[in-house]
Amino acid sequence: xxxxxxxxxxxxxxxxxxxxxxxxxxxxxxxxxxxxxxxxxxxxxxxxxxxxxxxxxxxxxxxxxxxxxxxxxxxxxxxxxxxxxxxxxxxxxxxxxxxxxxxxxxxxxxxx
Amino acid sequence: xxxxxxxxxxxxxxxxxxxxxxxxxxxxxxxxxxxxxxxxxxxxxxxxxxxxxxxxxxxxxxxxxxxxxxxxxxxxxxxxxxxxxxxxxxxxxxxxxxxxxxxxxxxxxxxxxx
Numbered sequence: 001x002x003x004x005x006x007x008x009x010x011x012x013x014x015x016x017x018x019x020x021x022x023x024x025x026x027x028x029x030x031x032x033x034x035x036x037x038x039x040x041x042x043x044x045x046x047x048x049x050x051x052x053x054x055x056x057x058x059x060x061x062x063x064x065x066x067x068x069x070x071x072x073x074x075x076x077x078x079x080x081x082x083x084x085x086x087x088x089x090x091x092x093x094x095x096x097x098x099x100x101x102x103x104x105x106x107x108x109x110x111x112x
Numbered sequence: 113x114x115x116x117x118x119x120x121x122x123x124x125x126x127x128x129x130x131x132x133x134x135x136x137x138x139x140x141x142x143x144x145x146x147x148x149x150x151x152x153x154x155x156x157x158x159x160x161x162x163x164x165x166x167x168x169x170x171x172x173x174x175x176x177x178x179x180x181x182x183x184x185x186x187x188x189x190x191x192x193x194x195x196x197x198x199x200x201x202x203x204x205x206x207x208x209x210x211x212x213x214x215x216x217x218x219x220x221x222x223x224x225x226x
Contacts (some may be wrong), residue, residue, distance in 0.1 A: 034181070036217075041219075042220075043217035044202065044217040045217070089154060100155075103153040104154045
C-alpha cells in the first residue's frame with residue numbers, strides 16, 4: 001500500500017542553520033504531497049504542498065520539490081528560527097482523495 | 113470562523129467506560145475525518161465521512177463508532193474504552209476529496225484510558 005517514510009529525529013539545530021528533513025514515498029499513480037507542521041499543544045497546519053512532479057511548494061521560507069524520479073519531497077529551509085521548533089509531517093494524498101497517508105513526524109528543536 | 117473545534121480537550125477514562133468526542137467545523141466542508149496520533153506512528157485514519165449521513169471505515173476502525181447526523185458535526189464514540197485507545201485524537205475536514213485538497217485540523221483531544 002501507499003506509505004511515507006521520513007527521518008524521525010529529533011533534529012536539533014542552532015538558530016540560522018540550514019534545515020533538511022528527508023521524505024520519501026511509495027504510492028501507485030501520482031499522489032499529491034504535503035508538509036504539515038504541528039506546534040506544541042496544537043493541531044496540524046498545512047505548511048506547503050505540491051500536486052504534480054517538479055512542482056515546488058513554498059511557505060514561510062520553507063520549500064520542497066516533488067521529485068517523481070526519486071519519489072521524494074524533502075523539506076528545506078535556509079535559516080531556521082527558534083519559532084520553527086515543531087513536529088513536521090510529510091504526507092501524501094491518495095488518488096481517491098479519501099484520506100491522507102502520514103509519515104511518523106520529525107521533531108525539530110532550534111536552539112538560540 | 114472558528115475552523116475545526118474539538119470537545120473535550122482532555123479526558124481520563126477507566127477501562128470499559130464509554131465516551132463521545134465531538135468535532136465541529138464551520139467551513140461548510142463535505143468531508144470529515146477522525147485520526148489518532150501515537151508516538152512514532154504518525155496519524156492513522158479511524159473513520160471518515162464524505163457527507164451528512166455517511167460514514168466509512170479507515171485504517172484502524174475497530175473499537176470506534178462514528179456518526180454524521182449534521183454536516184458540521186462528526187462524532188467519534190468509544191463504547192468500551194481500552195488502554196490501547198490511549199492516544200491523541202484529531203479531527204479534520206476538507207471541502208472535497210480531490211487529491212490536492214487541504215485538510216484542516218482541530219487542536220486535538222488527549223485521551224488516557226487507565
